[in-house]
Amino acid sequence: MVIFGIDLVLLIPALMISATPVLLAAIGEAVVEKSGVLNLGVEGMMITGAVIGFIIAVNTQVPIYGFFCAAVAGAILSVIFALLTQYMMSNQVATGLGLTMVGLGLSALIGKPYEGIKSPTLAKIEIPILSDIPILGPMIFSHDAIVYFSIFVIALVAFVINKTRIGLVLRAVGENQEAAHALGYKVIRIRFIAIMFGGATAGIGGAYISLARVPQWTEGMTAGAGWIALALVVFASWKPWRVLLGAYLFGGITVLQLNLQAIGVAIPVEILSMSPYLVTIVVLVGISLFGHHTAPGSLARPFHASQ
Amino acid sequence: MKFKSVLTGVLLAFGLGTAAVAADVKVGFVYVGPIGDGGWTYEHDKGRLAVEKHFGDRVETIYQENVPEGADAERVMTTMAMQGADLIFTTSFGYMDPTINVAKKFPNVKFEHATGYKRSDNVSTYSARFYEGRAIQGHIAGKMTKTNKVGYIASFPIPEVIRGINSAYIHAKKVNPDIEFNIIWVYTWFDPAKEADAAKALIDQGADVVLQHTDSTAPQAAAKEAGNVITFGQASDMGEYAPMPRVSSIIDDWAPYYIARTQAVLDGTWESVDTWDGIGPGMVGIGEISDAVPADVKAEALAMRDAIANGTYHPFTGPIKKQDGSDWLAAGETSDDGTLLGMNFYVEGITAEVPK
Amino acid sequence: MFGLLLGDFSSAFSAIKLIFWDPLFDENFASYARPQLLVKAGPIILIAIGLSIGFKAGIWNIGAEGQYILGAIFGAAVALSLYPQESVFIFPAMILAGALGGFIWALIPALLKVYFKTNEILVSLMLVYVAENILASVSQGLLRNPEGMGFPGSRNFQDYPSAHNSEIIANSGMHWGVITAFLAVILVYFLFLKHQKGYEIRISGEAPKAAYFAGINPSKTIIFCMGMSGLLAGMAGLFEVAGPAGQITISFNSGYGFTAIIVAFLGRLNPLGIMLAGLLMALTYIGGEIAQLMLGLPGASIQLLQGMLLFFLLATDIFTNYRFKSRDS
Numbered sequence: 005m006v007i008f009g010i011d012l013v014l015l016i017p018a019l020m021i022s023a024t025p026v027l028l029a030a031i032g033e034a035v036v037e038k039s040g041v042l043n044l045g046v047e048g049m050m051i052t053g054a055v056i057g058f059i060i061a062v063n064t065q066v067p068i069y070g071f072f073c074a075a076v077a078g079a080i081l082s083v084i085f086a087l088l089t090q091y092m093m094s095n096q097v098a099t100g101l102g103l104t105m106v107g108l109g110l111s112a113l114i115g116k117p118y119e120g121i122k123s124p125t126l127a128k129i130e131i132p133i134l135s136d137i138p139i140l141g142p143m144i145f146s147h148d149a150i151v152y153f154s155i156f157v158i159a160l161v162a163f164v165i166n167k168t169r170i171g172l173v174l175r176a177v178g179e180n181q182e183a184a185h186a187l188g189y190k191v192i193r194i195r196f197i198a199i200m201f202g203g204a205t206a207g208i209g210g211a212y213i214s215l216a217r218v219p220q221w222t223e224g225m226t227a228g229a230g231w232i233a234l235a236l237v238v239f240a241s242w243k244p245w246r247v248l249l250g251a252y253l254f255g256g257i258t259v260l261q262l263n264l265q266a267i268g269v270a271i272p273v274e275i276l277s278m279s280p281y282l283v284t285i286v287v288l289v290g291i292s293l294f295g296h297h298t299a300p301g302s303l304a305r306p307f308h309a310s311q
Numbered sequence: 312m313k314f315k316s317v318l319t320g321v322l323l324a325f326g327l328g329t330a331a332v333a334a335d336v337k338v339g340f341v342y343v344g345p346i347g348d349g350g351w352t353y354e355h356d357k358g359r360l361a362v363e364k365h366f367g368d369r370v371e372t373i374y375q376e377n378v379p380e381g382a383d384a385e386r387v388m389t390t391m392a393m394q395g396a397d398l399i400f401t402t403s404f405g406y407m408d409p410t411i412n413v414a415k416k417f418p419n420v421k422f423e424h425a426t427g428y429k430r431s432d433n434v435s436t437y438s439a440r441f442y443e444g445r446a447i448q449g450h451i452a453g454k455m456t457k458t459n460k461v462g463y464i465a466s467f468p469i470p471e472v473i474r475g476i477n478s479a480y481i482h483a484k485k486v487n488p489d490i491e492f493n494i495i496w497v498y499t500w501f502d503p504a505k506e507a508d509a510a511k512a513l514i515d516q517g518a519d520v521v522l523q524h525t526d527s528t529a530p531q532a533a534a535k536e537a538g539n540v541i542t543f544g545q546a547s548d549m550g551e552y553a554p555m556p557r558v559s560s561i562i563d564d565w566a567p568y569y570i571a572r573t574q575a576v577l578d579g580t581w582e583s584v585d586t587w588d589g590i591g592p593g594m595v596g597i598g599e600i601s602d603a604v605p606a607d608v609k610a611e612a613l614a615m616r617d618a619i620a621n622g623t624y625h626p627f628t629g630p631i632k633k634q635d636g637s638d639w640l641a642a643g644e645t646s647d648d649g650t651l652l653g654m655n656f657y658v659e660g661i662t663a664e665v666p667k
Numbered sequence: 668m669f670g671l672l673l674g675d676f677s678s679a680f681s682a683i684k685l686i687f688w689d690p691l692f693d694e695n696f697a698s699y700a701r702p703q704l705l706v707k708a709g710p711i712i713l714i715a716i717g718l719s720i721g722f723k724a725g726i727w728n729i730g731a732e733g734q735y736i737l738g739a740i741f742g743a744a745v746a747l748s749l750y751p752q753e754s755v756f757i758f759p760a761m762i763l764a765g766a767l768g769g770f771i772w773a774l775i776p777a778l779l780k781v782y783f784k785t786n787e788i789l790v791s792l793m794l795v796y797v798a799e800n801i802l803a804s805v806s807q808g809l810l811r812n813p814e815g816m817g818f819p820g821s822r823n824f825q826d827y828p829s830a831h832n833s834e835i836i837a838n839s840g841m842h843w844g845v846i847t848a849f850l851a852v853i854l855v856y857f858l859f860l861k862h863q864k865g866y867e868i869r870i871s872g873e874a875p876k877a878a879y880f881a882g883i884n885p886s887k888t889i890i891f892c893m894g895m896s897g898l899l900a901g902m903a904g905l906f907e908v909a910g911p912a913g914q915i916t917i918s919f920n921s922g923y924g925f926t927a928i929i930v931a932f933l934g935r936l937n938p939l940g941i942m943l944a945g946l947l948m949a950l951t952y953i954g955g956e957i958a959q960l961m962l963g964l965p966g967a968s969i970q971l972l973q974g975m976l977l978f979f980l981l982a983t984d985i986f987t988n989y990r991f992k993s994r995d996s
Contacts, residue, residue, distance in 0.1 A: 119348070
């Protein structure tokens with residue numbers, strides 16, 4: 005299906021693959037922020053996941069183990085953040101930035117011996133009947149496991165947040181931590197779990213970059229994906245399905261501008277390059293105009309139980 | 312920490328501070344990227360290791376990687392000079408002004424700046440005629456493509472990159488008049504994720520050959536996944552992707568030059584020169600052409616390589632017109648180095664425009 | 668832990684010594700390294716001071732890097748359009764242009780927040796990427812050196828005396844950017860300590876509803892805070908490009924806008940603290956370079972060290988928090 009010289013059957017899968025890392029990191033961070041915590045260390049957790057995932061995948065030759073260990077690594081790193089901000093009451097913004105630095109530095113050190121090595125890649129899953137549908141088949145139904153997993157996570161989070169008691173408690177903790185505490189909810193414990201979830205998904209997202217999108221390990225390879233994920237959470241007004249939309253929109257424009265360049269469209273390269281960011285700002289302004297602010301009320305405020 | 316280990320540490324620290332290997336010459340290397348990039352910096356570091364191996368105890372080398380261009384570069388070079396370096400290689404164009412500045416402050420230290428154009432009494436410049444390798448790539452590409460579309464991942468619109476595009480295009484078009492070049496500018500020398508995305512976009516647009524002027528193996532991986540796309544290794548052989556998709560490569564071989572210049576410092580014969588070597592002197596290597604290339608094309612490519620090497624063939628030989636239709640080279644006329652060095656125009660036939 | 672990563676305590680000790688002690692005191696390079704501390708710390712402190720104004724009010728300007736770039740572009744444009752004329756007015760004009768550039772770039776997220784309630788974190792961050800693209804464009808187009816053999820990059824300001832941000836005292840590292848940074852520290856210190864505006868800003872951050880009822884206009888606060896931080900960041904960019912960096916190139920910006928955020932927090936959003944934190948950060952950079960050279964330490968380990976340093980200092984936050992509480996109760 006070709007529109008303006010671009011084959012959508014090729015564009016849509018490329019866009020989905022490009023968006024999956026930030027999608028995973030963003031949905032995790034959305035959960036974290038819904039619980040009232042701002043973790044700016046997403047980039048650090050992603051890159052740690054990328055390096056650990058890569059190392060495990062190369063050593064075991066089974067990519068899925070890599071992803072699993074990446075999730076664990078991301079979660080462990082996030083525990084440091086959780087300990088510092090929830091128990092030691094340190095400033096969340098600064099601690100998150102410190103986490104990014106630690107993650108970047110640590111991953112570069114650990115990954116040094118693995119630079120330039122090839123890793124095993126994920127196979128695409130062919131779903132028996134669905135993959136054969138013309139146009140839609142190759143577009144949506146022929147991806148690797150992690151892409152489907154990411155969409156599943158979005159659905160899961162949407163369900164849990166909106167339809168379960170746990171989700172309600174999470175939201176309560178995020179909106180009004182004092183009230184939630186007064187009602188007997190363990191604010192810090194819930195935030196801890198949310199933070200670990202965010203770390204795990206960020207780790208998987210990072211591993212997707214080093215194992216599927218590129219696939220290679222180089223220091224600093226996430227190249228700001230963590231920041232994009234943070235921006236997407238705000239863009240999505242903390243709503244899970246909007247996170248998916250935002251991630252695909254951003255990934256889509258990024259891939260689109262490359263395709264436009266490849267075709268030779270006469271728009272200056274720099275304008276095409278900045279388009280994803282400009283469009284994000286424009287859409288955000290639009291949302292702010294027509295929607296209302298839904299930031300969790302206790303976002304980034306430290307909670308001290310003895311109040 | 313036990314007192315003993317503190318004491319050991321103190322002694323060792325003093326030892327490290329004062330111990331100087333009794334080498335005759337100290338050579339410093341300033342790298343713009345990581346030595347693990349598998350491309351540009353990796354090859355420079357191979358050159359450094361070759362120097363160490365060749366000279367043994369007589370030469371000590373020091374290096375620093377990931378040095379940003381600008382004030383940081385100046386500081387690193389100054390520190391190296393203050394550490395006693397006698398010869399310093401600065402391996403990126405953006406180090407040009409810092410190199411000149413530091414050279415002024417340390418007139419007894421020799422500097423070698425890669426790909427630049429400013430020299431002074433103690434600053435030499437050196438670069439490689441990569442466009443010679445591009446000619447061979449273009450020839451193979453033109454012959455092997457089935458879709459007649461060649462994708463080019465270009466880094467920055469500087470003369471060196473434009474030269475490469477032109478050289479590849481001229482030779483692809485010679486053997487395949489229907490050839491079309493699609494160029495994506497990624498504005499980085501090394502960014503595996505971006506390079507992978509660019510490669511995929513080019514392949515999605517129908518290219519079955521991908522040329523790159525960026526340093527990672529990401530385009531090779533993307534090509535491998537797509538299947539039936541051929542690529543060429545850039546700056547280093549990237550042989551792990553042979554025989555497909557990597558069918559050949561351009562290898563930067565700095566070792567002979569580095570050894571020669573170090574020798575000159577040892578002998579006291581070092582002078583400021585400008586070196587622009589190609590396949591002949593061995594600075595540009597053509598990687599093993601794989602079996603995926605048909606035998607006749609391989610033979611032609613090797614013949615072209617030899618002709619360029621012994622000077623009987625120049626990749627920029629007329630008749631060639633500029634993209635705007637104006638005349639550039641008459642039949643049989645070859646381009647002078649000056650025009651090549653400042654090349655900021657495409658040759659006739661390339662449809663895109665050079666970014667401003 | 669750092670030592671374990673390196674393999675043994677003795678190399679950890681020598682690394683620590685190289686990073687923290689030698690740049691200040693070693694006879695071989697301290698005389699060169701000490702001024703370099705100022706060169707490195709100057710822009711970071713200047714930007715961090717500006718950021719601290721906003722952070723105190725809960726206004727998160729994450730896009731200082733973009734404002735830094737725009738300031739450099741505006742200032743350089745003024746200078747290059749006047750080339751080759753020499754005049755004592757060129758440099759001050761550049762400073763004003765730099766401040767203006769950063770101010771305008773920060774005004775975008777500020778106005779969007781005031782009128783549309785858009786989140787300034789997101790907008791200012793996105794604008795960093797936009798600024799980087801603009802930088803790439805002007806490096807190759809508008810501001811490109813016509814005598815530069817077709818290579819991207821502007822003229823080098825070291826060749827243009829009226830525009831050059833040179834050291835006031837030779838080899839001291841003190842260029843106008845460093846001086847401005849120290850002035851900013853003093854000015855902002857008094858702003859917060861004595862001036863009404865400083866009080867208003869602090870209240871806006873600590874008790875927004877109280878501030879509203881006290882008649883403090885939130886919109887004006889937002890514009891003031893973002894504008895000031897953008898202005899200072901823009902000036903920092905100008906000083907850097909006309910001085911140590913030397914020319915506008917595609918990637919002359921080295922992340923100072925983000926480092927400044929960390930320094931602002933390390934310094935507890937207090938001007939004097941920021942000054943010390945900035946110098947400490949610069950020390951880790953400079954010392955880290957030396958350690959890389961002498962010990963072959965990978966560059967990444969320095970980043971790790973900086974992160975762990977930040978964690979360590981943040982962990983001591985717990986003491987300040989508890990002390991504050993016990994005074995109240």
